[in-house]
Amino acid sequence: DAMVIQNPRYQVTQFGKPVTLSCSQTLNHNVMYWYQQKSSQAPKLLFHYYDKDFNNEADTPDNFQSRRPNTSFCFLDIRSPGLGDAAMYLCATWDRGNYEQYFGPGTRLTVT
Amino acid sequence: AQSVTQLGSHVSVSEGALVLLRCNYSSSVPPYLFWYVQYPNQGLQLLLKYTSAATLVKGINGFEAEFKKSETSFHLTKPSAHMSDAAEYFCAVRGLVGYQKVTFGIGTKLQVIP
Numbered sequence: 001d002a003m004v005i006q007n008p009r010y011q012v013t014q015f016g017k018p019v020t021l022s023c024s025q026t027l028n029h030n031v032m033y034w035y036q037q038k039s040s041q042a043p044k045l046l047f048h049y050y051d052k053d054f055n056n057e058a059d060t061p062d063n064f065q066s067r068r069p070n071t072s073f074c075f076l077d078i079r080s081p082g083l084g085d086a087a088m089y090l091c092a093t094w095d096r097g098n099y100e101q102y103f104g105p106g107t108r109l110t111v112t
Numbered sequence: 113a114q115s116v117t118q119l120g121s122h123v124s125v126s127e128g129a130l131v132l133l134r135c136n137y138s139s140s141v142p143p144y145l146f147w148y149v150q151y152p153n154q155g156l157q158l159l160l161k162y163t164s165a166a167t168l169v170k171g172i173n174g175f176e177a178e179f180k181k182s183e184t185s186f187h188l189t190k191p192s193a194h195m196s197d198a199a200e201y202f203c204a205v206r207g208l209v210g211y212q213k214v215t216f217g218i219g220t221k222l223q224v225i226p
Contacts, residue, residue: 106153
């Protein structure tokens with residue numbers, strides 16, 4: 001049973017062409033996160049939501065935006081992707097009762 | 113702020129040998145600690161977690177970790193490596209009070225040699 005779902009799994013976009021990555025969860029968790037993970041690096045937190053409250057990391061570029069229209073869905077918008085934005089993007093939720101993060105399978109973004 | 117240090121970005125073991133992946137944390141109070149595994153082109157899967165209960169924590173796939181406050185360590189072990197254990201392993205830390213983000217170590221890539 002998929003719990004954190006990310007679509008698409010692989011996304012190719014052109015330099016400068018806006019792209020949106022999607023995440024949905026069936027867990028009804030309040031907190032959702034977006035991470036960027038480059039090759040052989042640790043996941044880097046971009047932002048998180050606590051319910052509808054949006055929290056941006058200080059070093060997240062303005063090029064990255066996010067929307068959370070309801071508890072289940074969260075979107076990552078990259079307004080003008082550069083070559084340096086090619087990475088795996090991971091969505092996750094936080095289970096307050098069990099002190100666990102649940103990760104989706106990720107979306108691998110390629111910028112051409 | 114909490115942080116973790118993983119010693120060794122690459123570790124190689126023979127199949128059947130002991131696996132030991134090292135993680136040290138930095139925190140003013142004992143935090144929550146986690147080990148995750150990541151296979152290529154996949155998300156992170158929780159192996160085990162420490163949440164202030166038993167100091168020896170058993171996880172999935174035969175892995176375990178021991179929280180040692182005196183050494184500020186949370187090393188991951190498995191008595192006998194399988195080929196399927198080849199993956200990247202991340203140690204992570206989260207503070208106890210209120211909302212705090214999870215901070216990951218740089219990761220250790222485990223190679224299992226037949």
